[in-house]
Amino acid sequence: MNPRAFTNEAYIPTPIEHVANVATHGIWVVPSVIGGIELIRRSTTWAQLVSACVYGTSLILVFVVSTFFHSVHYCNHNRQLKDALHRCDRAMIYIFIAASYFPWLNIEHFSDNELLFSMRYVVWIMAIIGILYQQIFHEKYKMLETIFYIIMGIGPSVAILNVYNYYNITELKMGGLIYVFGLVFFKSDGIIPCAHAIWHLFVAAAAGFHYYAILSHVFPETDLPNIPGASSNMPPLNMLKSHIEL
Ligand SMILES: [Zn+2]
Known part of the structure; x- marks a missing residue:
């Protein structure tokens, strides 16, 4: 472990920490691709298909971008490339938070609430503000950035819980709690060895809980068409799928 970074500077990991950072997110790239494909396979409505694409893509990207950034950080000493990828890595956190809400907010029969x-749009507006803030003040006011993650991660979920007890799902709460506990390690570079890699494992575990909740509640395995949110004007997706298969 190297000494802690000064304020407004990035921590420099040791070679072992670099490898741990790459490995702890790299191993989830293939499972997240398989998970994304499974969501698409289970989609029977257009709303589900859109959710599967948005959430599935960001699930894959969060691990791909992180693995790529940490690999370049270790092997390549091009400062500009490293800096650009670091910005992408941090931006993906905001996108991934918004995308994790998306399947729940995109269920069609909630359109009347x-x-x-409005939360459907609010989470994306928050993500855009977060990304802009992070691009402008990169590596400055880092504590504020963490507070922003917490506000975005917890705020909308409290609002949603207030409306529908439907979302009182244990896996969702577990996922959220794991993210919050993981932040302790996110802020512990230079205090706990391999702190960032441990943070990565917390992210993977929390994302796993959220994925499972989304898979079982928003994409239930069923032979019945159009569940949930059956009020689409579009032709049922499974009709289209059977046309393609013919
Ligand atoms: Zn990382």
């Missing part, structure tokens, strides 16, 4: 309907 104004709060949930």
Whole structure:
């Protein structure tokens, strides 16, 4: 472990920490691709298909971008490339938080609830503000950035829970708690050896809980068409799928 970074500077990992950082997210790239494909396979409505694509893509990207950034950080000494990828890595956190909400907010029969309907857009607006803030003040006011993650990660979920007890799902709460506990390690570079790699494992575990919750509640395995959110004007997706298969 190397000494802690000064304020407004990035911590420099040891070679072992670099390898741990790459490995702890690299191993989840293939499972997240398989997970994303499974969501698409289970989609029977257009809303589900859109959710599967948005959430699945960001699930894959969060691990791909992180693995790529940490590999370049270790092997390549091009400062500009490293800096650009670091910005992408941090931006992906905001996108991934918004995308994790998306399947829950995109269920069609919740369109009649104004709060949930507006939350659909609020989470993405928060992600855009977060990314802009992070691009402008990169590696400055880092504590504020962490507070921003917490506000975005917890705020909308409290609002959603207030509206529907439907979302009182244990896996969702577990995922959220794991993210929050993981932040201790996110902030412990130079205090705990391999702290960033441990943070990565917390991210993977929390994402796993959220994925499972989304898979079983928003994409239930069923032979019945159009569940959940059956009020689409579009032709049922499974009709289209059977046309393609013919
Ligand atoms: Zn990382």
